[in-house]
Amino acid sequence: MVFFFKKALKDISDNQLLNGVAIITIALSVLIVSAFGLFFINANELLTSWKKDIRVMAYLSPSADSDSISKTRQMLETMSDINNVTFIDRNDALRAFKQQLKGQSSLLDNLKENPLPDAFEIHLLPDPQATGRLETLVRHIESLDAVDDVEYGQQWMGSVSSVLNLFQFASYAMGGLFFMAAVFIVANTIRLILYSRREEVEIMRLVGATDGFIKAPFYIEGLLQGLAGAIFGLGTLYLTYYLISNNIGQDYFGSGFNVKFFPFGTCCLIVAASMLIGGIGCSLSLKQFLK
Amino acid sequence: MEEKNRDLIIRMFHVHKSYGAKKALSDVTLDIYKNEFLFVTGPSGAGKTTLLKLLYRGEPVSEGQVLVDGMNLSRISAKGIPFLRRKFGVIFQDYKLIANKTVFENIALVLEASGKKRKLIVKKVNSVLRMVGMEDRGDALPPSLSGGEQQRIAVARAVVGDPKIILADEPTGSLDPESADIIFDLLSRFHMLGGTLIVATHDRNLLEKENCRIIKLKQGSLTA
Numbered sequence: 001m002v003f004f005f006k007k008a009l010k011d012i013s014d015n016q017l018l019n020g021v022a023i024i025t026i027a028l029s030v031l032i033v034s035a036f037g038l039f040f041i042n043a044n045e046l047l048t049s050w051k052k053d054i055r056v057m058a059y060l061s062p063s064a065d066s067d068s069i070s071k072t073r074q075m076l077e078t079m080s081d082i083n084n085v086t087f088i089d090r091n092d093a094l095r096a097f098k099q100q101l102k103g104q105s106s107l108l109d110n111l112k113e114n115p116l117p118d119a120f121e122i123h124l125l126p127d128p129q130a131t132g133r134l135e136t137l138v139r140h141i142e143s144l145d146a147v148d149d150v151e152y153g154q155q156w157m158g159s160v161s162s163v164l165n166l167f168q169f170a171s172y173a174m175g176g177l178f179f180m181a182a183v184f185i186v187a188n189t190i191r192l193i194l195y196s197r198r199e200e201v202e203i204m205r206l207v208g209a210t211d212g213f214i215k216a217p218f219y220i221e222g223l224l225q226g227l228a229g230a231i232f233g234l235g236t237l238y239l240t241y242y243l244i245s246n247n248i249g250q251d252y253f254g255s256g257f258n259v260k261f262f263p264f265g266t267c268c269l270i271v272a273a274s275m276l277i278g279g280i281g282c283s284l285s286l287k288q289f290l291k
Numbered sequence: 292m293e294e295k296n297r298d299l300i301i302r303m304f305h306v307h308k309s310y311g312a313k314k315a316l317s318d319v320t321l322d323i324y325k326n327e328f329l330f331v332t333g334p335s336g337a338g339k340t341t342l343l344k345l346l347y348r349g350e351p352v353s354e355g356q357v358l359v360d361g362m363n364l365s366r367i368s369a370k371g372i373p374f375l376r377r378k379f380g381v382i383f384q385d386y387k388l389i390a391n392k393t394v395f396e397n398i399a400l401v402l403e404a405s406g407k408k409r410k411l412i413v414k415k416v417n418s419v420l421r422m423v424g425m426e427d428r429g430d431a432l433p434p435s436l437s438g439g440e441q442q443r444i445a446v447a448r449a450v451v452g453d454p455k456i457i458l459a460d461e462p463t464g465s466l467d468p469e470s471a472d473i474i475f476d477l478l479s480r481f482h483m484l485g486g487t488l489i490v491a492t493h494d495r496n497l498l499e500k501e502n503c504r505i506i507k508l509k510q511g512s513l514t515a
Binding site: 211 | 347405
């Protein structure tokens with residue numbers, strides 16, 4: 001094994017240009033696909049963190065008495081997907097509003113009566129599926145007698161989810177395309193190297209070298225190309241991530257969310273996939289060349 | 292009668308070889324014995340190189356049977372070919388040395404291919420380099436050597452794996468007489484040590500040097 005490894009390293013140093021092209025191609029493929037993947041993972045996590053905090057406000061009719069308020073509360077608490085329900089008295093709401101306005105609270109001093117209605121603040125369960133059923137839930141709440149109006153600030157989440165699903169699909173499609181492109185480029189590189197060394201391969205066969213003996217260094221070469229490509233691609237992506245995450249600072253997106261890099265396991269998977277590209281590319285050209 | 296008592300190492304039965312419509316060998320039947328020194332002669336294009344190629348399975352036969360040291364080449368699988376080739380040491384007129392590998396590496400390749408240990412490889416390569424008088428040129432690259440020196444390296448490569456048979460295709464064809472003598476002496480030494488030697492040549496001087504069997508090919512057929 002050490003013998004084949006040394007031979008592969010010598011071959012790489014003898015064919016620096018061809019190997020360089022293959023490594024850069026793999027590195028670019030890894031970089032583009034991983035960048036898509038990283039964006040997708042972070043966007044998904046951001047959306048999930050936002051989904052965890054979905055709040056629905058149910059404003060009650062001014063004619064709702066304490067009895068119907070209590071009944072409404074009971075009905076809300078029995079609904080699925082609802083985590084907890086808090087009653088907000090209209091007077092408390094006005095006080096809170098004045099506090100929020102701080103210096104401008106005098107604007108509210110001339111109000112003859114409290115314009116704010118009583119309301120229920122409803123928190124949903126932190127279940128991503130619950131978001132999908134949000135509209136049904138809202139319609140259900142709206143149908144309650146005491147409820148006048150329902151408001152929730154995450155209407156746009158459905159659209160974001162659709163865009164993210166599209167991104168996920170695009171990531172898979174691009175990943176597949178780049179994988180194939182990289183495989184063919186590695187295959188061509190190895191074919192060019194084999195072609196430039198066809199005399200050597202012929203002599204090796206003449207002196208009784210088995211196909212395994214001839215192929216082994218090329219396979220190692222392909223795997224090393226994949227490894228180097230993955231290191232360069234992931235390294236560049238990490239550097240970009242580091243610069244971006246340092247510039248935008250902590251909790252830029254709110255909800256305690258911070259941009260993350262791939263976990264170690266995923267990095268290992270990317271490296272393995274990249275080495276697989278090298279291996280498959282090598283296998284394709286060797287099959288044709290050593291027929 | 293004497294030959295019949297000796298062990299056969301190669302048998303060819305009614306061998307034909309064609310390249311498309313062109314016949315390279317036609318109905319060749321030939322027995323070669325262990326430790327025999329055989330010359331295959333004939334004009335250019337007579338089929339000498341083709342005959343040698345069929346022996347180490349450089350080419351498959353079109354018709355007929357070839358047996359080498361008990362192996363039937365018609366039945367040999369692709370995986371078996373490297374093991375057949377390790378029975379041979381092959382020398383070519385154009386040396387066929389790898390230009391970007393040192394002399395040492397060129398010779399060592401034979402032993403590396405058969406999975407020999409590094410220590411043994413170093414020992415054997417140095418030994419054959421001494422045998423061909425090139426012990427101080429192990430680090431040289433083949434293009435920096437003269438034709439005679441390159442052919443000595445080719446001989447060293449052919450014998451380093453202790454083959455049973457050496458096939459030499461016009462080994463002195465592109466050498467000056469002095470270098471040709473050196474190469475011939477080296478081949479004779481291999482023969483004296485018990486090896487079987489088959490030399491394809493049309494060099495009359497070479498044929499006169501050794502009192503051994505000579506077979507003649509003409510337009511792909513044996514004539515003598």
